Amino acid sequence: MPIISFKDVTKIYPLPAGDVRALNHVSLEIEAGEFVSLMGPSGSGKTTLLNVMGSLDVPTSGEVYINGARISVMDDDELTHLRRDHIGFIFQHFNLIPLLSVVENVEYPMILKTKKGGRACTKRAAEVLHAVGLEDELFTHKSNELSGGQQQRVAIARALVNDPAILLADEPTGNLDTKTGSGIMDLLVQMNEAGKTIVMVTHDPRMAEYSHRIIRIEDGVLI
Amino acid sequence: MTFFEFAKRNLKRHWVRTLLAVIGIVIGVVAIATLGILGNSINLMVGDMVSDVGDTLVVTPAVSGGGMFGGVSGGKLSGRQVEDIARAAGSNRVIPIATAFDRLETGNLDRGVQIYAMHADDIPYLLERESGTFPKETTAGILIGKQLAEAGEKDGLRAGSRVQLGGETVRVLGVLEERGLSFDINPDYAVVVPYRWFSDRYDRNDYDQVIVKVRDVRNIDSVRMDIEDRMNRRDRVVSVMDTGRIMESIMSAYGQITIFLMGIGAISLIVAGVSILNVMMMSVTERIREIGILRSIGTLRSEVMRMFLYEALILGLMGAVIGGVLSFAGGLLMTALFLEDTSYLFNLTSIMYIVFGMAFGIATSVASGIYPAWNAAQLNPIEALRHE
Ligand SMILES: Nc1ncnc2c1ncn2[C@@H]1O[C@H](COP(=O)(O)OP(=O)(O)OP(=O)(O)O)[C@@H](O)[C@H]1O
Ligand SMILES: [Mg+2]
Numbered sequence: 001m002p003i004i005s006f007k008d009v010t011k012i013y014p015l016p017a018g019d020v021r022a023l024n025h026v027s028l029e030i031e032a033g034e035f036v037s038l039m040g041p042s043g044s045g046k047t048t049l050l051n052v053m054g055s056l057d058v059p060t061s062g063e064v065y066i067n068g069a070r071i072s073v074m075d076d077d078e079l080t081h082l083r084r085d086h087i088g089f090i091f092q093h094f095n096l097i098p099l100l101s102v103v104e105n106v107e108y109p110m111i112l113k114t115k116k117g118g119r120a121c122t123k124r125a126a127e128v129l130h131a132v133g134l135e136d137e138l139f140t141h142k143s144n145e146l147s148g149g150q151q152q153r154v155a156i157a158r159a160l161v162n163d164p165a166i167l168l169a170d171e172p173t174g175n176l177d178t179k180t181g182s183g184i185m186d187l188l189v190q191m192n193e194a195g196k197t198i199v200m201v202t203h204d205p206r207m208a209e210y211s212h213r214i215i216r217i218e219d220g221v222l223i
Numbered sequence: 224m225t226f227f228e229f230a231k232r233n234l235k236r237h238w239v240r241t242l243l244a245v246i247g248i249v250i251g252v253v254a255i256a257t258l259g260i261l262g263n264s265i266n267l268m269v270g271d272m273v274s275d276v277g278d279t280l281v282v283t284p285a286v287s288g289g290g291m292f293g294g295v296s297g298g299k300l301s302g303r304q305v306e307d308i309a310r311a312a313g314s315n316r317v318i319p320i321a322t323a324f325d326r327l328e329t330g331n332l333d334r335g336v337q338i339y340a341m342h343a344d345d346i347p348y349l350l351e352r353e354s355g356t357f358p359k360e361t362t363a364g365i366l367i368g369k370q371l372a373e374a375g376e377k378d379g380l381r382a383g384s385r386v387q388l389g390g391e392t393v394r395v396l397g398v399l400e401e402r403g404l405s406f407d408i409n410p411d412y413a414v415v416v417p418y419r420w421f422s423d424r425y426d427r428n429d430y431d432q433v434i435v436k437v438r439d440v441r442n443i444d445s446v447r448m449d450i451e452d453r454m455n456r457r458d459r460v461v462s463v464m465d466t467g468r469i470m471e472s473i474m475s476a477y478g479q480i481t482i483f484l485m486g487i488g489a490i491s492l493i494v495a496g497v498s499i500l501n502v503m504m505m506s507v508t509e510r511i512r513e514i515g516i517l518r519s520i521g522t523l524r525s526e527v528m529r530m531f532l533y534e535a536l537i538l539g540l541m542g543a544v545i546g547g548v549l550s551f552a553g554g555l556l557m558t559a560l561f562l563e564d565t566s567y568l569f570n571l572t573s574i575m576y577i578v579f580g581m582a583f584g585i586a587t588s589v590a591s592g593i594y595p596a597w598n599a600a601q602l603n604p605i606e607a608l609r610h611e
Binding site: 051054056077080081083089097098099108109112113117158159162 | 225229232233236512513516517518519520521522523524525526604605608
């Protein structure tokens, strides 16, 4: 059974100036363990597709199954729990929480899940931070004291800490130089080899080469 | 690291704003508590007086202006008039009193004092003695009030000592117990002398007021009417003050003052609440993107809500604690300043006003936080994430 499956999914954003059809009858399947790139021009609906895959957004019509769960019948709390436990988000702008230190950023999703912090959480966060190549002395820094590449590594650690099945990355290297970007890509490949299903939005064909398969989208339609 | 910690850090991040919001709450809490305490202290004090004089009628010569408080009028009551009053009062005890003002000297003490002259057998009836003996009608001895005794202590003013009263040497026979503020006579700073001696010394045969102690308080109205009927048949000769009734109306007026004062406090707290609402709305608006991130990585709506409510709660707690401490200090200061007696502050009701002020402060803060917190929780995560 595919880990992500879209059946005739349409997403319409109603706007005063007229409805925007961000996804138009999209059907697709992604198998567990795949590394998929999502490519297309600006405004074609890539982020929208990724958000629906991540249960952050719900389709206007059609059915979406994530990790076996049918999105259309879930309420907000259930969708939130799905994101928390089974999906890791990686953003173009890193999106670390400025109030928290590096290690606290990584601990945070674990605390949400286990409802308690403590030494076990910190230990797990440190493990994951080591795995993405961050040194101990950075752990207590605030996120804005780090370089872009370092921040994206922290964001990946945060996405990984609850050991989700799916990683969704929206232009994860979009704000990084080529060298730092390929470091991040190596990390994603490594995570994919460790068993994570990865869907990555990118404009850059060189980055797309790291993936197994490329899905192309234009004006909300897969091509 | 919990949602509480989150709230704390956000408040610390904007500490100036936090401080201002807390000050608002502090002012509200202090206003409610101190105004409540002041009102309550007044009530308690007035209540003490009521039980003292509730059974008392004070008859004074009528003044053209119809003045209420005795001792200021130029008119006097003659012995005949006093007898008439006594007849009207029936079996109730009638205590005629004459007053004068004269100079008291002993050691380095040299001051003017109020003199109350009463018949010797009335003195023990009206006043309590702390030390010494009560005078007889003919003795040239005086009693002194408690406060006066304290003021003259280092000049040897005590029971048994000799003093100059209006230039004449007299013996201090005893010291009276403290009586507090009262409607009939206030002997704490005064001297009390037997009437016969007073009459000889000051060449007077009249009186300034007559106190009628009504044995059964339920009859107080009819006794008053009897006196007025008899004395004021043709002209208004006397005015009769029913202390109990005056106390009652004063009490209810003070009760209303207390409510009014606390209302002012409540309004200032509501203003503080609005400022908290404002601060929290700002906080939500600034953090829309942050809220989007939190939601996208698995934070529940209720958890976002909790995070913001904690902020309001912390503001309320800080304001309440600081306000509580300041209220106690303020209450102490105000009662000391206005009522010169702080014992009323250490009374359960006064403490309750502080607790009430604090609780109201916390409740206002949390209530003001509900709408912004709910707003934050309802944000669409996608929209929030797109927010720059
Ligand atoms: N929350 C929203 N409200 C209204 N319209 C939206 C919203 N999100 C996306 N859209 C519209 O839907 C269309 C697809 O947007 P989307 O962000 O998915 O594109 P994209 O492929 O990610 O573009 P880019 O490469 O620039 O990030 C666009 O026309 C966009 O304006
Ligand atoms: Mg996009």
